[in-house]
Amino acid sequence: MLTPEIKTNLILKEIGIKRYLLRPRINNSAINEVYFYKKGKILSFLDKPFKNFVKEQQKLIEAIMASTKLDQGDEESDKISFSSNNELKKEISSFDNVKLIIIFGNIFDEQIFLENSIQAPSINELSINKTRKKELWQKIQSKLNL
Numbered sequence: 001m002l003t004p005e006i007k008t009n010l011i012l013k014e015i016g017i018k019r020y021l022l023r024p025r026i027n028n029s030a031i032n033e034v035y036f037y038k039k040g041k042i043l044s045f046l047d048k049p050f051k052n053f054v055k056e057q058q059k060l061i062e063a064i065m066a067s068t069k070l071d072q073g074d075e076e077s078d079k080i081s082f083s084s085n086n087e088l089k090k091e092i093s094s095f096d097n098v099k100l101i102i103i104f105g106n107i108f109d110e111q112i113f114l115e116n117s118i119q120a121p122s123i124n125e126l127s128i129n130k131t132r133k134k135e136l137w138q139k140i141q142s143k144l145n146l
Contacts, residue, residue: 033081034088034107039065040073041099043092045107047122050077057123061104064126068140070099100143118143 012018036043037050042065050058065071082088088108092098098116105122118139121132 031081031083032088032108033079035079036077037061038074038076038095038098039071041070041097042068042102043095043098043100044102044104047105047107049079053123057127060123060127064102064120064136064140067137068100068144070144100140102140116143 035046035049037046038044039062044061044065046053046061050061053061062071080088080091082091092101101117102120103117104120104126118136120126120136120139121129126132126136
């Protein structure tokens, strides 16, 4: 006697439909991606592309960068793909003349950078909580001696 599952498989096979497909081979190299927005001498890391933020959040990011008075210069937004912290450091060192790195949210550990990085709350959290904005401003002031 044939079970319903076997009958289903036979019927599907007869009409040319494969019920089970082989999975594509998984690449074992763990590639991580992080989005960045650079303006002048300030580099910020984000959890999504800058253009995907709503206008209010984009203005908040720009205002935070403008508060450092180091935001004069070219504007650049893209993503960095890396598989290790050393590779990420190498990519960051390719940027010319970065004075401050701001990491928005828990994207990765700020300890992999030198003394010029600040761990900031996520953009969503900053737009909701004014005390978090104040704490971030104090961190920026102490890093840049403003």
